[in-house]
Amino acid sequence: MTRSPSERPPERLGEFALIAELFAPLAKDAPGAFGLLDDAATIAPPPGHELVITVDAVVEGVHFLAEDPPDLIAKKALRVNLSDLAAKGATPAGYLLAFIVPETKSMEWMRGFARGLAEDQKEFGIPLLGGDTASTSGPLTLSITAFGFVPRGRMIRRAGAKPGDLVFVSGTIGDAGGGLAILKGAPATPRSAEVVRRYRVPEPRMALGPRLLDAATACLDVSDGLLADLGHIADVSKVHIALDAPRIPRSAALRELWGEGADAILKAATAGDDYELAFTAPPEKREAVFAAGASAGVAVTEIGRVESGEGLELRDEAGHALDIAKAGWTHF
Amino acid sequence: MTRSPSERPPERLGEFALIAELFAPLAKDAPGAFGLLDDAATIAPPPGHELVITVDAVVEGVHFLAEDPPDLIAKKALRVNLSDLAAKGATPAGYLLAFIVPETKSMEWMRGFARGLAEDQKEFGIPLLGGDTASTSGPLTLSITAFGFVPRGRMIRRAGAKPGDLVFVSGTIGDAGGGLAILKGAPATPRSAEVVRRYRVPEPRMALGPRLLDAATACLDVSDGLLADLGHIADVSKVHIALDAPRIPRSAALRELWGEGADAILKAATAGDDYELAFTAPPEKREAVFAAGASAGVAVTEIGRVESGEGLELRDEAGHALDIAKAGWTHF
Secondary structure, three states: OEEOOOOOOOHHHHHHHHHHHHHHHHHOOOHHHHHHOOOOEEEOOOOOEEEEEEEEEEEEOOOEOOOOOHHHHHHHHHHHHHHHHHHOOOEEEEEEEEEEEOOOOOHHHHHHHHHHHHHHHHHHOOOEEEEEEEEOOOOOEEEEEEEEEEEOOOOOOOOOOOOOOEEEEEOOOOHHHHHHHHHOOOOOOOOHHHHHHHHHOOOOOOOOHHHHOOOOOEEEEOOOOHHHHHHHHHHHHOOEEEEEHHHOOOOHHHHHHHOOOHHHHHHHHHOOOOOOEEEEEOHHHHHHHHHHHHHHOOOEEEEEEEEOOOOEEEEOOOOOEOOOOOOOOOOO | OEEOOOOOOOHHHHHHHHHHHHHHHHHOOOHHHHHHOOOOEEEOOOOOEEEEEEEEEEEEOOOEOOOOOHHHHHHHHHHHHHHHHHHOOOEEEEEEEEEEEOOOOOHHHHHHHHHHHHHHHHHHOOOEEEEEEEEOOOOOEEEEEEEEEEEOOOOOOOOOOOOOOEEEEEOOOOHHHHHHHHHOOOOOOOOHHHHHHHHHOOOOOOOOHHHHOOOOOEEEEOOOOHHHHHHHHHHHHOOEEEEEHHHOOOOHHHHHHHOOOHHHHHHHHHOOOOOOEEEEEOHHHHHHHHHHHHHHOOOEEEEEEEEOOOOEEEEOOOOOEOOOHHHOOOOO
């Protein structure tokens, strides 16, 4: 782990202590991390495998709220990256952290942050391999690079959906958007804590992703919103995707918050930050997909199909296309 | 390449255009980048090799100045990472960019930034593999993760210096610190543009690093300052390092700016951002080290030796230890 240059003592003393106290324990089980005492780390995939690499930055005030608890901020920053690995069918192998922090953060805050990372490292079996610390005059910024392994050439792409495929999604959709609405002042409901938690601490579908390697033709994690993200698959796969609105899975807590009907479904399907896996698979793999979900312990729902053409549509119970542009969704 | 979530349209339109126009061309030669159309990239080391991975974040106002030209900011952000690869003996393979940008940056600025990356990708033979874009209310922040290849188990560590080894450094020391002083208002000299350029656009020693794989016992790049960085090697290698002040190589431009004598040498040896390679090698490798420098086209100077003990000292012509604590250098 390196500290960024152009910072003179005595600040360095603090940064060395920070790395030794907070971050080195997170790297102790990774031989390639060299105890965070070097400029770089090493990693190699097992025979027949390659590395999947992804980076996601989260910024205070954009991706999380300043008053969010530090351990949950740490977990969210790590989990959005883990979720990308899951969507590609990869098994997590390690991560690098660029920790760009304003001087206003206390040691207590930083200890809470490191505790969150430690808990998630244990839960998901991923070690810290290295990183960088830097100071900023702006908001706390966390840039995490995550590494996973897949059999060589087998990463599940966005671009593989084929006409005739079915469309699936894991878990429930819209909860994180409901949680954000509550945090921004929407009236609480008896179960609103459930959706707030989904916003603050997404559940990356690590057990599901690798189980889709033999079934899914395209996959991504839902971060921009279900419609926008499946629109990405339609774009890069050069296909049309037709979704059945009533089949989009929504939690009881979200139904309590946002109600029923086409508008409520549209709201859920255009909310972001769910980190569920949305994917396509040919009809002959339908049972394998449901078996993968059962084995991974997560619900998987069939919500539509892939057709020739382009773009995305959302059909109501009667098969009529809903006006998704009205819901603020743009086909880009 | 992904855009970070929690950003709603119409900003997305701009971000997609940004990725398509500015960044996708930088990834066109890397098959594992999938045209920046996926959530992740893939990379695998050649047989018998492993990946060296490193991340460095640079922040406006901390690591570069807001008024620095955008192409030079891009180059510095990339080069500080390339320099870490060089110091580990690695050959560059690709990089990920987290581009965290305030809304005040113009398209013209961003085009300049991308042009700087394109020029350096060509110069150093390294493609963009993927990344993330995010907005911030704070300063421009660039977090780059760089990937290189080394023969498996052969990364040059910080921890390998042995008593009896000699100490070497590439190029000249202190120029970047002199350049920063000029940019902060020190009186210009006839050759001060040379040192300003060394601050703004460091020269990573890519040709030298891999040529040291068979000779160097420890290596790092000089970012905190020569004394501080060799102090890191002394610490983690558990040895004492004795340097001869008069042998520390300084450029004619820096001598013109800061003069001669022990104080001027101390100033150069405690300035940062040089990105030269400082390394140790046994005496029987001395000729191999100089041959590596000649082959790489960079001067290499022998500046001291490794002894038993701990810490670092800087001796004057008469062999007396200089008071390096006085120069603001702290042994941490």
